[in-house]
Amino acid sequence: MSAARRHGRGTMLAMPKPPSQQALLWVVAACFFMQTLDTTIVNTALPAMARSLGEEALALKPVVVAYTLTMAMLTPASGWLADRYGTRRVYLAAILVFAVGSIFCALAQTLAQLTIARVVQGVGGSMLLPIGRLAVLRTVPGEQYISALAFVSIAGQVGPIFGPTLGGLLVQAASWHWIFMINVPIGIAGLFAVRRYLPEDALSGVAPFDVLGCGLLSLCMAAFSLALDLPAGEGRMGWSAALFGVSALTVPLYMIHARRRENPLFKLRLFGEPNFSVGLAGNLACRIGSSAVPFLLPLLLQLQLGYTPLQSGLMMLPAAIAGTVSKPWIAPLVRRFGYDAFLLVNTVLVGASIMSFAAISPGWPLGLQVAQLAWFGATNSMQFAAMNSVTLKGLSKRDAGSGNSLFSMVQMLAIGLGVTIGGGLVDLFSGEGSAALGRAFSLSFLSVGAITLLSAWIFRRLDMSGLRASGGRAAG
Template identity: 70%
Template sequence: MNGNTKAQSHTALLWIVAGGFFMQALDTTIVNTALPSIAGSLHEAPLAMRPIVIAYTLTMAMLTPASGWLADSFGTRRVYFSSILIFVFGSICCASAHTLPQLVVARVLQGVGGSMLLPIGRLAVLRTIPGEAYVAALAFVSVAGQVGPILGPTLGGWLAQAVSWHWIFLINVPIGAIGLIAVHRFLPADAHSDAPPFDWLGYGLLSIAMVAFSLGVEPPVETHQALWCTSLFALSTITALAYIPYAKRRRHPLFELALFREPNFSIGLIGNLVCRIGSSAVPFLLPLLLQLELGYTPLHSGLMMLPAALAGTVSKRWVAPLIRRYGYDSFLLVNTLVVGGSIVAFALISQGTPLLIDIAILAAFGASNSMQFAAMNSVTLKGLSSRDASSGNSLFSMVQMLAMGLGVSIGGGLVELFSMQWGSAVLAFKVSFASVGVITLVSAFIFRRLESTPAAEPRLHAR
């Protein structure tokens, strides 16, 4: 392969991976503004739509650790092609669903494909692009992850209002079809490598712990639910604790316990989980508040999310200089307070609130939340050795997806609980925003335990 042909092949690869990342990022955000429309079509309560979001994020969290093993065992090209195919087929099933259970099952199928789009794509770039060009290549791919959340809420609102909610899923079909053709045409075939045996038992223990915890964390509305939640928490605790002695005995466990000897990895992982609960609840709760209680159209509520997305994109360039000047610990302490405070401030949004104040709150949240993600990602992973980096990144991705589901579970559950207690949905939304904002504020105390880190350039991550 001559230099020109090789360069064209690399360019095509980057566009393929960016397209897959765009599909996955778009699908994570496009659904939220269409939830009331979907609920009306399926004859369900809007808050009952939580499983649509949770099933997708939880499936991605569960399958992320297996992506590297699948690529090694069956080849990057074959697995990436299969992930796009499954994602597109899942999208068609979502659009064809006539009941909530059908849609939840279809979202699980969609999550199976979506779980592999970013990690396998990133792996393909790592194995194909020369080391000196890898950072620039990953930066190019990460742009797709920024564009998806910007377009998602507005596009979802417009499609739900102007056409039909079914098109928020069908839009993936032409994008995926182009991706399948491009993978077949441009992605180089790679030989299977001798992948080590996959730790199925460890994977099963952690998957059960994660699913049980995610289902058990939702605030109980009735007495029998409290018993059910307690049982799930007990199951989650037992399986998580059982993994520790198991991992000590196994030669190649799913996640080495040595990961947690790096103090900032442990603190960063816990801080990420707690902080992201509040920030993940906002994209779910805000469109519901705007449409159900304030009378906004789906398109209008989607447009209201634009200031947050645009401010988040602009603010990314501020992260590195601020961390260099103040260090990770000080930056995260202050910025976490801003993120949590802006979430609490969403309780102020009402029909009488001036538009400029609404935009200011949304922009403050978007900017601080974007910087928070970049700093949390970097400080959590930067201290890991090269041997532990892949495993640590996989576990970190699991926690990110788990936190997204937890935010929806807790936020939606609180609205439902407070609405039943007080008989006022508007008040329930306000108190719920304040509650999830306080949860995020708690993570500031967790980040205070970070070991002092040099104010260096943060590493670039695609999320």
């Protein structure tokens, strides 16, 4: 009897998906690929973009930060918009806005224009992944949902692998404008496919969106980022202090607001789970260092070692490949050593790998560069998986969706902060001449590596009593 049931269940899981359902999965995967690709493809093109716009390469930090910060601020609204106006309608709008933003990026003539265009692109990008997941959830039968989501997630892994290399190839073979224009045909195909394969749906009786709560958290992130990224000059310290003050003030204001509102953007009970709060703080600190590397390393390779955009993009492949190969190691390591020991040791390894990039200079052996990048990619990939699991696994079912949304905000914020802090440190340490710039990169890698090491101290505050009991299952 049990064998028959297993056979029946296996047949159900192996049943081919209807053509319309399969087409929808390809559309969602393609849109997810676009979104993740644009997070990394710009990095190798920054020096070429800077020359074209008449700017210093490090002055293009806002091009990266504007995109990630916009996505961080608007991601929480995506689910409500889909419930209120329908998944199909909102997904169409997201693809259209992302494609139009990409065209604006390609047509930009100044840094200000490019930054504004990246904000537009970020508005669309903030909805591509969450609405795509929601479309799969509402369209694919429950017994096939896990395999469908796994198929879609592959696109998210492929984007960062090929993003830097594709960016370098397009810059070298054509121009930097094409790193944005490649999104347009994908977007057009996505619009037609969504109209054909995704049915209309909208929920009735949707609670009003917490505009004030979202505004307070967005102001907190924007003010904090701007405080770190103000240009040097008279009055900078005063403006930075004021912006830090605004950012800090929004926290108690949101807490007061959340206590009074029946359905706040994020309920305060989320932070009653101690590992969630510690996990968020540890993720933020660790990801700042990890996110600075994809921004700083292509600049170092091109500006100091004379690499072409394509060569610097290819140099990022060892990190991406090692990160993919190392994923199966996570669960066995956590089962054997536990989350506490694993996170402590692996965080030190990640921080040390980032610090090791300080040694890269003209004449540094290519084999050592590849080994350093592979070391970083493997440890960083395992770190992300362990941090994600330890942060979210203690949340109840009713808080899992809200907690995951807040966690996604923190992830995107960390990417922007990594670029802001990493680029700001190079500015701070640099002087006149190439030798001074090389020293500035070295000191910056040491600094962001130290920030990553700080997260090891944060993770020591985790409550390990429940994690040890199910560490292997969570990591797997």
